[in-house]
Amino acid sequence: MIHITDPLIATYLMTLQPEEDPRLLAMEEKAKAMNFPIIDRQVGRFLHLLTLLKRPKLVVELGSGFGYSALWIARALEDGARIVLTEYAEKNLAYARGIFTEEGLAEKAEFRTGNALELGQEYDDIDILFIDMDKYLYPAALEAMLPHLAPKALLIADNALWRGRVVETLDTKNNEPVKKFNEIMSRHDSFFTTIVPVGDGVLIAYRLS
């Protein structure tokens, strides 16, 4: 098994910046207990930082689960900005809505139940698009969503290194689409793209015009 980042280094980073926030910790515990996939905490920190830097008006997230990544992003939003969460499972979104309400962030969020790709296309001038849905849908997400991005938008995708499987030939159902997605964005003339090996790999593409 490939460790994208050396485990000692990963531990160093976790120890250097211990998390004390009860809401984040509770969500991490919930994910562990349910065996539900959420972003790595270091990816959460990174998303928070990218959001602070970008200062978006509108964020759309494709595949929100129960809201862990959305919380990291929403905490970096300025007044008047909002994030759209999309998720198939109503009960996940209900949990997210509860967390956002407790946090005082409910008015910065829209909670949309259903097909993330269909819902996402209802929005235009998206400043940050965060993709974290089923991996085999990543290339389809580009086709659907690129026309809906604002100038100088930031496209971010989690799992771009897919547990290291991008360097293997296994698991083709998800692996080939992730590799194709990485290739499309890396070669796209309208974006500057880089993949950062944090957590499970984060692709970041900045729209150049």
Next chain:
Amino acid sequence: MIHITDPLIATYLMTLQPEEDPRLLAMEEKAKAMNFPIIDRQVGRFLHLLTLLKRPKLVVELGSGFGYSALWIARALEDGARIVLTEYAEKNLAYARGIFTEEGLAEKAEFRTGNALELGQEYDDIDILFIDMDKYLYPAALEAMLPHLAPKALLIADNALWRGRVVETLDTKNNEPVKKFNEIMSRHDSFFTTIVPVGDGVLIAYRLS
């Protein structure tokens, strides 16, 4: 020896985004031939992206070498923005000046020979401070430079994981100062800080006010 990022993953990223730019390739060759330390190419891409996102007016670099990192940053600067290169060795800066002139970027750059810490303090309202000088000086760089940052500034430092030595007890001349630097920024109330395990580790700290 610790590989911060798995070597197969590092190769995947290099292959996915092959560099064809003759100036960057020549500088990488020069560094190799001279055994001169420059940032990892993936760190270069990351700096470029952070600069696109931040849209700074003024960038100050502490420790410019012969200008490889500065070139990645300068190519992302908007009209009217500038980068200050600082470096002890006059011949390194002369080389950088030549590259920037060929590139048509000379008017966006200032080339300052001397002590980086002293020179850096001549500037105020710095939007991006990039630290890549002698590692034992990293904590001193904070003391000297934090008062010179603009609101919402971005502080970036290379080698924050110091070839993985931050998890070892060796090499205390440089290692302890790097660890101390990471701790100071991680605990600083005025910054949101994260360390991204790209290349040799990049610390990014966003000033919250």
